[in-house]
Amino acid sequence: xxxxxxxxxxxxxxxxxxxxxxxxxxxxxxxxxxxxxxxxxxxxxxxxxxxxxxxxxxxxxxxxxxxxxxxxxxxxxxxxxxxxxxxxxxxxxxxxxxxxxxxxxxxxxxxxxxxxxxxxxxxxxxxxxxxxxxxxxxxxxxxxxx
Amino acid sequence: xxxxxxxxxxxxxxxxxxxxxxxxxxxxxxxxxxxxxxxxxxxxxxxxxxxxxxxxxxxxxxxxxxxxxxxxxxxxxxxxxx
Numbered sequence: 001x002x003x004x005x006x007x008x009x010x011x012x013x014x015x016x017x018x019x020x021x022x023x024x025x026x027x028x029x030x031x032x033x034x035x036x037x038x039x040x041x042x043x044x045x046x047x048x049x050x051x052x053x054x055x056x057x058x059x060x061x062x063x064x065x066x067x068x069x070x071x072x073x074x075x076x077x078x079x080x081x082x083x084x085x086x087x088x089x090x091x092x093x094x095x096x097x098x099x100x101x102x103x104x105x106x107x108x109x110x111x112x113x114x115x116x117x118x119x120x121x122x123x124x125x126x127x128x129x130x131x132x133x134x135x136x137x138x139x140x141x142x143x144x145x146x
Numbered sequence: 147x148x149x150x151x152x153x154x155x156x157x158x159x160x161x162x163x164x165x166x167x168x169x170x171x172x173x174x175x176x177x178x179x180x181x182x183x184x185x186x187x188x189x190x191x192x193x194x195x196x197x198x199x200x201x202x203x204x205x206x207x208x209x210x211x212x213x214x215x216x217x218x219x220x221x222x223x224x225x226x227x228x
Contacts, residue, residue: 092184116191118203121184123191141184 005029005073013076014069015087019046022066023110026073035074036111039066043104058102063136064094067126071112075122075144088145096138106130120144154216157196161188171213193219199226 005013005026014021028036041058048056072089102108112126122144127137152166159166162175162185175181181189186209190201193215199222209215 093188116187116194116203118183118187118206121187123187141188143184 005077010073013073016069020065021069022062023069023073026070029074029077031078032075032114032117034111034113035070035077036109037066037070037073039108039110041102041104041106041108045104048104056104058104058106058108060096060098060136063098063102063108063128064096064138064140066108066110067112067124067128067136067138067140068142070110071114071122071124071126071140071142074112074114074124075117075142090143091140092143093141094138096136098136100130100133100135102128102130102135108135115139117144150220151212151216153196154193154219155212157192158189158212158215161185161192169212172211175210189215197223197226199223 007024010023010026011017011021016022023037023039025038026035027038028034043056045058047059047062051057051059068091076088108128108130110126110128112124115123115125117123120143122142124140124142125137126140128135155166155169158169162179162181164179169179173179175186186206189209190203190206193199194201197219199219201218201222205218208218
């Protein structure tokens with residue numbers, strides 16, 4: 001598999017769609033081990049109309065969701081028939097730290113590494129950064145259907 | 147320094163949200179303490195992080211009690227220490 005995925009390939013792997021597809025491109029991929037994804041944050045994002053008027057800050061929950069989506073690409077990219085219209089995973093627990101706000105106009109780089117995975121459970125360490133500066137990091141625990 | 151057994155019991159207590167004293171050496175994780183596969187993997191990862199060791203996922207099946215978990219941790223700690 002090519003180690004770079006465009007948005008069409010991402011949509012073959014993930015069930016999320018507008019306005020909830022939160023990664024634009026995969027720039028590095030080692031199936032079930034590591035993924036690096038990019039999210040271009042536009043002022044046209046729906047959440048900016050309310051979060052917050054006059055001060056467009058990307059909600060932390062959306063950054064976590066982007067980390068989750070990148071992680072799922074990492075786990076499902078090796079699957080031949082991964083095209084799914086239903087989620088094959090659920091987030092079970094997480095610890096997160098938000099260190100710098102993500103604003104409209106930023107390009108967010110999301111890196112996720114699988115720390116531990118077993119048949120139906122996985123632990124992922126993820127980080128979101130903007131221009132090399134850390135914005136958030138999280139440890140995520142998933143249940144998977146592989 | 148805190149005793150290894152107590153440290154591991156405390157790590158498990160936080161993950162499975164039980165009081166440390168409920169986790170006796172032979173209490174069965176799955177049957178007695180309500181541990182599921184996700185918590186078991188989390189316990190494994192937490193012990194790896196704390197003691198800077200690497201335990202293969204295949205060992206998960208052996209993490210059935212506190213005593214068993216301590217035995218597995220000690221096995222890999224001794225390997226790391228040469």
